[in-house]
Amino acid sequence: MITKGKMGTSSKYSRRSIQTIAERIAAALNYSEAADIKTVVQRIGGKVKTVDFWNEENEGDGSLVVASNGLFEIKIPAHTNADRDNFTIAHELGHYFLHYQIAGVATRSHNVFQANRYGSGRKEWEANWFAAAFLMPENRFREVFGKYGPNFTKIAQHFKVSESAARVRAKALGLIDGQTRI
Numbered sequence: 001m002i003t004k005g006k007m008g009t010s011s012k013y014s015r016r017s018i019q020t021i022a023e024r025i026a027a028a029l030n031y032s033e034a035a036d037i038k039t040v041v042q043r044i045g046g047k048v049k050t051v052d053f054w055n056e057e058n059e060g061d062g063s064l065v066v067a068s069n070g071l072f073e074i075k076i077p078a079h080t081n082a083d084r085d086n087f088t089i090a091h092e093l094g095h096y097f098l099h100y101q102i103a104g105v106a107t108r109s110h111n112v113f114q115a116n117r118y119g120s121g122r123k124e125w126e127a128n129w130f131a132a133a134f135l136m137p138e139n140r141f142r143e144v145f146g147k148y149g150p151n152f153t154k155i156a157q158h159f160k161v162s163e164s165a166a167r168v169r170a171k172a173l174g175l176i177d178g179q180t181r182i
Helices: 015-028 037-043 082-101 122-135 138-148 152-159 163-172
Strands: 004-006 046-051 062-066 072-077 112-116
Touching: 015 082, 015 122, 037 046, 037 082, 062 082, 072 082, 082 112, 082 122, 122 163, 138 152, 138 163, 152 163
Parallel strands: 004 112, 046 072
Antiparallel strands: 062 072, 062 112
């Protein structure tokens, strides 16, 4: 019998450290804004599954499920668009690397590891910080922002993320203040 293990504690890394980890992992996986993130997931033993979370039967609410053999599945909602899905996938990769691989769960557990779809708190912040840096590395984001200015439609299209994600990244990097609206 396989028991389900919930995500443990947060990594306790600083935002800066998590961003560095995410950028290094993206580089090691040859991910850039021109790549398909689903292909990257497949290369490391995962798969992405589109799920109707509103009508799903008996599959639980896990957005990331890592089997006892280390293979994993990321579930994305059927009702969202590709740009939002990219951030969701990168967010779940954040859980996979920060809260499963780096945290050592992979080496000490034979249980299923699961990150739930709905959560809040430090672990979720960490996964969001990871996703933003994975998809929009700081130096590259600054270059693109320099090219387009605060035109978040173009920046978002460039990185294949939502305008909201691009705006939050610009704010986190100090490129705009919280009041900037374009």
